[in-house]
Every structure is written in C-alpha cells, then in structure tokens.
Amino acid sequence: MKIDFIISGLNPGGAERVMVLLTNHFSEIGHDVRLISLNEGDAYTVSKSVNRVKLHKGSIRAARIRGLVNLFKFYKEKKSRPDVIISFITLMNLVSIIVAKFYKIPIIVSEHNSFLRFQNPKWLCDFTRTFLYPRANYVTVLTSFDLPYYNRKGCNTVVMPNPVTFNPISKLPTSRNKYILAVGNLDRYHHKGFDNLIRLIEPILNKNVDWQLKIIGGGENGKIFLNDLVAKASLSDRIHFTGQINNVKELMSESEIFILPSRFEGLPMVLLEAMSQGMACIAYDCKTGPAEMIDNNFNGLLIEDQNEEEMKKGLSRLIDSETLRIELGKNAIKSLQKYDIDNVSNLWTKLFKESANIPK
Numbered sequence: 001m002k003i004d005f006i007i008s009g010l011n012p013g014g015a016e017r018v019m020v021l022l023t024n025h026f027s028e029i030g031h032d033v034r035l036i037s038l039n040e041g042d043a044y045t046v047s048k049s050v051n052r053v054k055l056h057k058g059s060i061r062a063a064r065i066r067g068l069v070n071l072f073k074f075y076k077e078k079k080s081r082p083d084v085i086i087s088f089i090t091l092m093n094l095v096s097i098i099v100a101k102f103y104k105i106p107i108i109v110s111e112h113n114s115f116l117r118f119q120n121p122k123w124l125c126d127f128t129r130t131f132l133y134p135r136a137n138y139v140t141v142l143t144s145f146d147l148p149y150y151n152r153k154g155c156n157t158v159v160m161p162n163p164v165t166f167n168p169i170s171k172l173p174t175s176r177n178k179y180i181l182a183v184g185n186l187d188r189y190h191h192k193g194f195d196n197l198i199r200l201i202e203p204i205l206n207k208n209v210d211w212q213l214k215i216i217g218g219g220e221n222g223k224i225f226l227n228d229l230v231a232k233a234s235l236s237d238r239i240h241f242t243g244q245i246n247n248v249k250e251l252m253s254e255s256e257i258f259i260l261p262s263r264f265e266g267l268p269m270v271l272l273e274a275m276s277q278g279m280a281c282i283a284y285d286c287k288t289g290p291a292e293m294i295d296n297n298f299n300g301l302l303i304e305d306q307n308e309e310e311m312k313k314g315l316s317r318l319i320d321s322e323t324l325r326i327e328l329g330k331n332a333i334k335s336l337q338k339y340d341i342d343n344v345s346n347l348w349t350k351l352f353k354e355s356a357n358i359p360k
Contacts, residue, residue, distance in 0.1 A: 001352055002032045002082040008067070008092045009041030012185070012218065012244060014269040015088050015112035018162050020044040022086075022348065025163075025341055034082070036074070038067030038095070064095060071099045081105050083356045084137075086348075088112060090119060094128040097136055106355035108138045110160065113266040114288045115149045117191075129153060137355035142267035145288040158351065161292075162267050163344040166249045168276040168333045172326060178211045179255035180315070181279070183248065183270040184262070186215070186222030186241070193261030193284070193306075194222075198229045198239065200261075200308045201315070205238045208319050216251070218244035252277035256325055257318050263306065265289040272339055275299065278329035280318050284311065299331040 005023050010016050019035065024047040027033040034051040046052050055074055060066035075081050085107040087096035093109035100107035119125045133139050133155045140160035141150060150157040180201070184192035194215060201213055213235075215226070223241055230239045245251070252258065258274035260283035267289040274281050275293070281300035283290040284307075294300035301314045318325055337343065352358070 001084065001356065001358070002034075003352065004034045004036055004082040004085045006036045006038070006071070006085060006087045006092060006096050008063075008089065009037050009039040010044050010046075011041035012043045014162070014266070015110075016041075017044060017165060017269060018112070019088050020046055021163055021165060021341065022345070023047070023050045025345055026348075029345070032082075036071075038070060038092070039063055064091060067092075068095045068098065071095060072102070075099060075103050075105070083358070084108065084352050086110065090125045090128055093136075094124070094132060097128075097132045101135055106137050106357075108140060108351055108355055109133060109136045110140045111146065111150075111266075112142060112162075114143070114264060115146055116287055117264055117266075138351050140351070143288045143292050158347075160347060160351075161339055161344060162269055162272065163341040164272045164276050164336050164339040165269060166252075166273050166276045168336055169253060169278055172278045172329055173253065176256045177254050178208075179251075180211060180213045180257045180259055181216065181252065181255050181274070182213070182259050182261065183216045183274075185217050186219030186226060188219070189222045189226055191263060192217075193263050194226055195229065196306070196308065197259065197261040198226065198233060198235075200312055201239075202233045202235060204312060204315055204319070205235060211238075211319060213239045214242055214251070214255070215239070216242045216245060216248060248273070249277065252279055256280060257282065257315070259315065260284065260290060261311070262286050267292070272336065275332035276336055278333050280325035280328045281332060282311070282314050282318060293335075295331075295335070298328075299335045300328055 005019050007019050023033050023035045027047055027049040034053050036053040038055050040056055055070035058066040085100050085105055087093045088110045130153055139150050139155040139157045144159055147157055189195050230236055252274050258279040258281045260271050264286050271293055285291050285302050285305045294302045296302040303311045303314050
C-alpha cells in the first residue's frame with residue numbers, strides 16, 4: 001500500500017516519536033511509506049526506506065494556511081496521491097481532512113491527547129472535532145475514556161494504543177542506581193506535575209539521603225522556574241535536570257523508580273518505556289492513560305489523582321522495599337504484549353484496508 005503519514009513537524013514529543021516508529025515499521029514490512037511534515041523539526045531518525053517529504057517553504061506567514069496550500073499542491077497530480085493518509089494531532093488533522101476530502105483520499109486522523117486537555121485555539125480544535133472529524137474514515141484515540149466523546153459527535157472511533165518504543169529487557173539487572181526518574185518537557189511543568197513533584201519529594205529525599213531525583217527533558221523557561229523551587233527546598237545536590245538526552249533507555253535500565261506526577265495525559269509513552277526497562281513505576285491515576293497501563297500493586301502503583309499524601313506513601317514503599325521494586329518491574333515487562341509494535345501495526349493495517357476498501 002501507499003501510505004502517507006502527515007504531521008506538523010518532527011519536534012520532540014510523544015506523538016512525533018510514535019509516528020516515526022510506525023513509518024519505519026510499515027516501510028520495513030514492505031509498504032510504500034512517506035512521512036510528510038509541513039513545518040521545521042527533525043528530532044527523530046527516520047529510516048532511509050521512508051520517503052521523507054518536507055513541505056515547509058512558502059511566502060505565506062501563517063503556518064496552517066501555508067501548510068494547507070502546500071499540501072493541496074503536493075496532491076494535485078493524481079499519481080502523487082496515496083491509498084490512505086494518516087494524520088496526527090488536532091490542528092494538523094484539520095488541514096489533512098480538508099485536503100483529503102477534496103481529492104477523495106481515504107483518511108485516518110489520530111488524537112494523542114485526551115479531549116479534556118486544553119489546546120489553543122480552543123474554538124478551532126472544537127470546530128475540527130465537531131464538524132471535520134465525522135468526515136474522516138476513522139478517528140483513533142489512545143484510551144477508551146475518549147470513545148464516548150467522539151462517538152457522540154458521529155465519528156467512526158477506534159482505540160489505538162501507542163506501541164512501546166523500547167525493546168523490553170529480558171532480564172532485570174542485578175543492581176541499579178538509586179535514582180527516581182521523571183520525564184517531560186520542563187516548559188509544560190504544570191501539565192507534567194513537576195512543580196508538585198518537587199514539593200512532595202522534599203521530605204522523602206531528606207529522609208533517604210542516598211536517593212536522587214532526575215528530571216529528563218528540555219525547556220529553558222520551565223527549568224528556571226523549577227530550579228528556583230529546588231533551591232528553595234535546598235535540594236540542588238539531590239534533584240538534577242538532565243536536559244534533552246539521547247540515552248533515556250540506558251538511564252531507565254540503570255535506575256530504580258519511575259514516577260509520573262502528571263495532572264493529565266493521553267497515553268504516556270514514557271510510562272510504557274519505563275515499564276519496558278523493568279522499572280518500578282508509580283503514577284497518579286490522572287485522566288487519561290495510567291489506569292489502562294498499570295494494574296495497581298501488580299505491575300506498578302496507581303495513586304489517587306493528585307493525592308500528594310498517598311503519592312508520598314507509595315514512593316516511600318518503593319524506596320523501602322527492594323523486593324516490591326523487583327516484583328513490579330518483572331510484572332511490568334510481562335504486561336506489555338498489548339503494546340508490541342507487531343500487535344499495534346496489525347490494528348493499523350486493518351484500518352488501512354477498511355478505509356481504502358482493500359479486500360482482507
């Protein structure tokens with residue numbers, strides 16, 4: 001099949017990482033795949049077998065309008081059109097649906113955040129979801145929580161989990177560093193809950209002097225704000241900001257505990273990644289994602305949403321019990337079959353064929 005994946009740009013982010021993983025996989029198994037971006041950004045490595053198309057140029061300053069015009073021009077010739085388009089993220093989906101419907105190209109649009117998450121401009125996101133999403137062949141969402149919302153709008157909606165990015169380890173390491181890891185864009189510290197994390201972890205680190213917190217992610221403005229919180233807590237030697245790094249997998253495999261303190265999520269890729277490396281994971285039961293991934297006390301700890309006292313208790317349990325950490329880590333690895341790239345790609349292939357009316 002000729003499959004086009006369309007995204008705004010390949011900047012650091014979960015949706016972008018998932019798209020690259022899928023394009024590389026479908027290309028490797030024999031499909032003719034193009035990854036089309038409408039704006040600058042190349043944070044991820046795309047397979048050489050994927051046709052990378054950059055529709056970035058043009059004199060129109062408004063990015064969405066420029067992207068719309070460039071995409072119309074790109075598909076003008078019939079031979080340039082694919083069997084199916086897959087588009088990621090709400091406002092990119094707006095552009096993609098308009099073009100796909102004009103040229104009668106089957107299209108699947110993918111949401112990578114819960115509908116509860118505020119996106120700017122809200123009115124345009126609401127318009128896209130209400131009036132354009134029902135025109136797509138399929139709308140994919142990350143969790144069952146979002147299904148009723150889109151179904152009520154008349155969308156043909158399917159739950160499509162993210163594939164796990166890292167290959168799960170086969171055996172837990174004999175020793176790990178006493179690191180607690182958190183991952184996310186520092187400029188989105190409110191969304192990721194890093195402000196609350198620094199406050200709640202202060203007494204825990206003061207009590208457990210051989211443990212450290214490492215927060216992985218870029219974002220200079222957020223780093224300034226969070227560093228100020230760390231300094232006020234007198235924890236500058238215990239809480240470290242690594243910046244954007246390329247060895248997240250290795251750091252996860254060497255560290256004991258992963259914490260997800262987010263106020264809201266879609267289906268957090270970093271939690272899947274930490275589970276794949278056998279980390280002992282603890283997360284707030286925020287909307288949405290963690291509850292579909294963590295079976296409490298089996299493959300991680302799921303804490304009542306934003307209950308800081310319970311999060312402190314859960315984190316202390318993990319620090320105090322190596323046995324618990326090992327057991328949760330082992331079960332985390334075993335529970336990832338649902339997110340295996342082959343299983344996820346089979347779900348996508350089914351949608352491709354149904355959208356393009358290709359016999360099964």
